Amino acid sequence: MKKGLGESDLNSIPSFFHHLFNFANADIFFFWGGLIFYVSNFFLWMYILSKIDLSVALPLASSSYIVIPIASVVFLHEFVPPLRWAALVLIVLGIYFVSQSPSKEGKP
Numbered sequence: 001m002k003k004g005l006g007e008s009d010l011n012s013i014p015s016f017f018h019h020l021f022n023f024a025n026a027d028i029f030f031f032w033g034g035l036i037f038y039v040s041n042f043f044l045w046m047y048i049l050s051k052i053d054l055s056v057a058l059p060l061a062s063s064s065y066i067v068i069p070i071a072s073v074v075f076l077h078e079f080v081p082p083l084r085w086a087a088l089v090l091i092v093l094g095i096y097f098v099s100q101s102p103s104k105e106g107k108p
Contacts, residue, residue, distance in 0.1 A: 059095055
């Protein structure tokens with residue numbers, strides 16, 4: 001979504017809708033792809049919450065904190081500082097420890 005709207009001049013609501021439906025601009029397809037991905041993520045999250053406990057699902061959802069910086073470096077060529085990479089390592093350790101905790105049935 002960021003790449004799709006990155007070069008658009010969004011000063012007003014009409015300008016936003018003009019750029020949103022300007023399919024002559026190839027970058028707008030990135031926006032629509034991101035929007036479809038975002039909506040799909042919502043429905044996937046609802047399905048996941050219907051199947052597993054929130055206390056397990058929410059820490060696993062923090063894996064997005066790992067995927068997003070990697071994707072921003074690869075696709076958007078953004079800089080991620082070393083301290084943030086260290087924080088991501090701590091998040092991975094947290095996900096690991098939560099996944100090792102027993103479920104409500106007492107099984108690991």
